Amino acid sequence: MKAGIIGCGSIAKLRHAPEYKANKQISEIVFYDRNPERSERLASMFNGSVARSINDLIEDPTIKVISDCSSNENHHIFSTKALLSGKHVLCEKPISLTVKDAQEILEAEKKSGKVLMVDHNQRFTRAHQKAREIIRGGELGKVLTFRTTFGHKGPEHWGVNKSNSTWFFKKERSGFGVAGDLGIHKLDLIHYLLEDEITKISAFQGALNKVDEQGKPIEVCDNVVASMQTKNGCLGSASFSWSYYGEEDNSTVLYCEAGILKIYHHPEYQLEVIKSTGEKINYQLETIQTNDNQTNTGVIDAFIRCVTTGEKPIASGRDALGSLKVVLGMLQAAETGRVITVNPS
Known part of the structure; x- marks a missing residue:
């Protein structure tokens, strides 16, 4: 089948396109970007073709699956239109900038009967899946507390626009700054690992270091810290x-009744189990994807498997809406100085 990609920035170039290219079910990739040079560049790199307009891509009957890699403010427009045009859609996170817009996408999914998956790719890593398996198995008892972090030196080093004019720094386009770029990954991960929901949250945020092309502090946060409580306490x-200018940090630690789970905390072991008895079990499972070390996420393979077999997505639109609600609650908490109650369900 043919795949279409909307938006030809770094996430398309480094993740979506190479993973479609490697999937045996995909015969060709069709690229669209409002900057024609970008779509032509990726079409050349991946032996694909170029759609001259968004409508040409979405309405092409030979394209069965579409990755929406557009900037955040466009997800509800392009993903909704693609679903209603009969395409299966893999939408980048966050699913949208508002709950209303996210619900529009979910309504289009329901009406179309097509697959909607959202690229919350941390659910797919082997270390996170193994950690969830251990928690489910009960050998460490229930999770009592956790801490998680995600940081790197910024999207102006990662994105296709390697300058301070990057859309990630613009409120009308990125919406949430680092909270929507990195934070939503980990908030979604907590939901996945614990099979629980964050229901109360407090936070502080600020534009502490990044400046725009005029040398002024950016319009969105470049740092957020938060405290939270889940439905199960x-x-x-x-x-x-x-x-985080020295190196990336993508780690999570879960403190359980009978031990500790450390994920992406050790340079050699992606998962460490430290039992209350003193026993230690270390797992070498894979290397985490970083900006400097791109590896296959498994997301495209999982998406195509859902399309061809009817398997339910690991990261559904409803999952993504729940995570979006927590991000919105976190930023509201930071802006108001209050503890915010969230209902992700």
């Missing part, structure tokens, strides 16, 4: 940053 903390 688990307590946790989180920090998200675009100013």
